[in-house]
Amino acid sequence: MAQKTWTLLDGQHNLFGGDGVVIDASDVGGSQQGYVIKAWTEHAGLSQGVQRVSIDNGTLTVDVLPTRGMSLWRAAYAGANGEEFLGWKSPVRGPVHPAYVPLSEASGLGWLDGFDELLVRCGLESNGAPDFDASGQLKYSLHGRIGNRPAHFVQLSVDGDTGEITLIGEVEECRFHFLKLRLRSTIRTRLNSNILEITDEVINLSASRAEIQLLYHVNFGIPLLDAGAQVVAAPQRVVPRNDHAAEGIASWHHFGAETAGFAEQVYFLELFADGQHKTRTLLKNAHGTRGASLVYDTRQLPYFSLWKNTTAVEDGCVTGLEPGTNFPNPRSFEGTHGRTVPLKGRASARFELTLAYHPDEESVTEAEQAIRRLQTSPPQVANRPDANWCA
Amino acid sequence: MAQKTWTLLDGQHNLFGGDGVVIDASDVGGSQQGYVIKAWTEHAGLSQGVQRVSIDNGTLTVDVLPTRGMSLWRAAYAGANGEEFLGWKSPVRGPVHPAYVPLSEASGLGWLDGFDELLVRCGLESNGAPDFDASGQLKYSLHGRIGNRPAHFVQLSVDGDTGEITLIGEVEECRFHFLKLRLRSTIRTRLNSNILEITDEVINLSASRAEIQLLYHVNFGIPLLDAGAQVVAAPQRVVPRNDHAAEGIASWHHFGAETAGFAEQVYFLELFADGQHKTRTLLKNAHGTRGASLVYDTRQLPYFSLWKNTTAVEDGCVTGLEPGTNFPNPRSFEGTHGRTVPLKGRASARFELTLAYHPDEESVTEAEQAIRRLQTSPPQVANRPDANWCA
């Protein structure tokens, strides 16, 4: 059996350092060939010190950031006509080391200084808009800490016979006297696959009860998000987050061209799922020739937020598909409405999310039809924010 | 004379880098053998960039953290039946680089994100609970800055004839227009000794007057802190910090078993000293077979705080023995009550603290008897907080 495992990072053990490490079939053996995994540390600008793992499965390349909570930085698909970019172009020049992300800034918006990923987790104690106490002091900053916590342990496994590539990373979000949480993230792909499977285990390390939140902020920009792009989902219900979003409710799942000064619009959704509680959401381009979709379990991630931010490219034209344990409202509001996950002492919760790239019309259509089949009755589309869903 | 000195860190000079440095008798010569000193830089997780010196004197190993203000991270005693751990298991996975410790967080509690040491200094401008102004803005954060300031200079000396090992580190806590302080710390041990001697000089670098505070937060957990462990001290007076501590006053020096959700209790003490102004405080396990004690000068460190935090092991079961220039109340309160150390321009203050490990019943008993001899009259034990001592 040609399976090999490398501990890339563990205490003083660090395969990211120096010139980094490059692993391919010549290191693994087995019948499967054509993949390459690299790990290295960045040196320049805001990226100084960022540890990065690039997994090229032969077709899909994805860059993972241990230093940023095992976020997926960007991906690329090796198409017939060259590389197809998956992710977005943030005005932030990342990947940004957490030392440059002022999470404790009084505004609660410091998280924005590091935001440029394809997939970043928001949590684990909280996510959503900044939350202040009565005196105006910040209680919970935007989208929480986990995206800016570094993994202390990273392990790579490659099976040279099946072509399965697995990257495990452990990240902790602990404060003495407060919550003690661990994320154990597994990212799995296979030779020449266009699919990434994420399995996250969130562990309450404490002997006492905890409440957590987790939201996957999955972000796409141009070229996928072209003028006329659409989100295809199977909503039971769609609610605009605020009055500004309500103005655009009629076209909530359509995207216009990038527009300088565009003010973001957010929609909150509950989605239908199949008998196994799985739902799927797709972003497809205007011509339906390219797409990306998410598959996940609505028992694990019952709420879905769609973030439309088709501002000018220079300012970060992007949409976020965001399955979560909650809506990204301030933590207190979500707590009041029961949208947190309770964890007994030493207990854990599991979250699975599959990200697929659809490189052609056939694949897009197939994904779209699967979603249409979930829509067993028409959605309720609200014209106004809902007091239980919208802070 | 076989004495050698290495500058481990000084500007661009850095013996921590790359694979680090290892120094033993083969580098020093002389008649004494069996010690080894290592210095290296950590790479993983919150420890990325932390410079660490491990001194093994043949019997006692102590890890010192230049990057965290020359804190003592952990120690271990090489007993007949294996290694005996000295320190505690914090839920924080350290040692934590200061870049990950948000001291300026509005709550004033950011210090907790880096707290996992056997001995960490709290100061130098202030220590104690967060202090806010009338508008609620943070003035002094929990336990001050010095524990999260990096040494700019580290020097090791070994005497191969006497077996004395000395580590000097210089750390500064300066802000333009505000206090300018330097800690020059000397940590000394000897071949096969179970004693660590710390001599700290705090220098006011300014031409103008300063006021400083210093508290040694010395922390022990399991196995020393087992159910039935006791603190042995020679108090003139014992005062519970608050009503919750007052509830436990009858057993202020006894420790129960670890208990999930245990709320910390703190006691403030003044201690008797001998003719040379030395006092001693001991923590011993339930059977009196292991202990650790502190010896220091009550003129330098007149106030003693005992922090009992026997929560679940996962949450950081620990007790703190904390000699200081003050009680860890907010800085303003302590200032009002005169518990700061004034320093004229360019003046300095000296603090000496000896930490001894007691690996057997005989040594524990000897330390205990020395303390009992100091207790020349019974302690005054208050049932309630004291308005002059407790904020």
Place this chain on the structure above:
Amino acid sequence: MAQKTWTLLDGQHNLFGGDGVVIDASDVGGSQQGYVIKAWTEHAGLSQGVQRVSIDNGTLTVDVLPTRGMSLWRAAYAGANGEEFLGWKSPVRGPVHPAYVPLSEASGLGWLDGFDELLVRCGLESNGAPDFDASGQLKYSLHGRIGNRPAHFVQLSVDGDTGEITLIGEVEECRFHFLKLRLRSTIRTRLNSNILEITDEVINLSASRAEIQLLYHVNFGIPLLDAGAQVVAAPQRVVPRNDHAAEGIASWHHFGAETAGFAEQVYFLELFADGQHKTRTLLKNAHGTRGASLVYDTRQLPYFSLWKNTTAVEDGCVTGLEPGTNFPNPRSFEGTHGRTVPLKGRASARFELTLAYHPDEESVTEAEQAIRRLQTSPPQVANRPDANWCA
């Protein structure tokens, strides 16, 4: 043509790492000899991780800090009697890595923790005193972010025939949803020149309008700033910033000896310029045998601040010559008075500043005479702060 270019820093490409890089005429060729450029990364204390470029043109050596926004750290002139230091001795032991500079501290004064440069830019979104909203929450911290943002790209060019040495650095100050600005800084000198030419381009990367501020905080201490040193300028108008400065208005351009506890005094000036809109300001020592001057365009930098801080040497005896787009008042105040630079989407602004060292009486006198010629009418010297200039 003997011209060579090195990319010192660009993504994973890093010539600062390991033992750094040294470049001299043997690498370049050409007729010009005697210069040497070094680049390396610092390891100790607050400087851990700071990338530094030292340019020695044969006569003048200047250290540039990519990690601190391309600041000029210090310079030195190779005089007949040894090295003459240009800069000042801050109580802060730098150069300080931005990870140790708490810009988001509620006081707004975190910038002071990193302040020790000969020349640091204040901006780009704002500079000046901290600015708070009505509830007391920090809106703009002291002197902005650019001085603590790291360059992501650094390029060195040397022309071996002309002896011209050019260092280009790019630094960004971007926050998603907020301003997106890039500084492209060019520092130019020539073999054996005592002149440094800085050309800064500030680019609005956004598609939407921005407003920026830029102030060059150019700082000199002892030996240039001796007792009796003077500033020579060509003011149209001089205004004391506050009542304390007003007390010293009669001697606004004279410096006394260093004095422990001296409280800083600041004067705001508008200066005369020549037909090409160039003005010059000189600091000369008491005997007029050494000096340093700034030349710049008053259309680009219409306001000038003189900061007198002749406190004890240990506390940072220093004066700041500060040409800017504005006075260093809180950002809101300056905005109200129109002292910001508007930039359309994708537009840029250019700033040029020349720093000359005058190593002898002749050169000082020449600079002084050039300034005297600009003074075509006597200055208006105000006895009190001006409500339009002084917050």
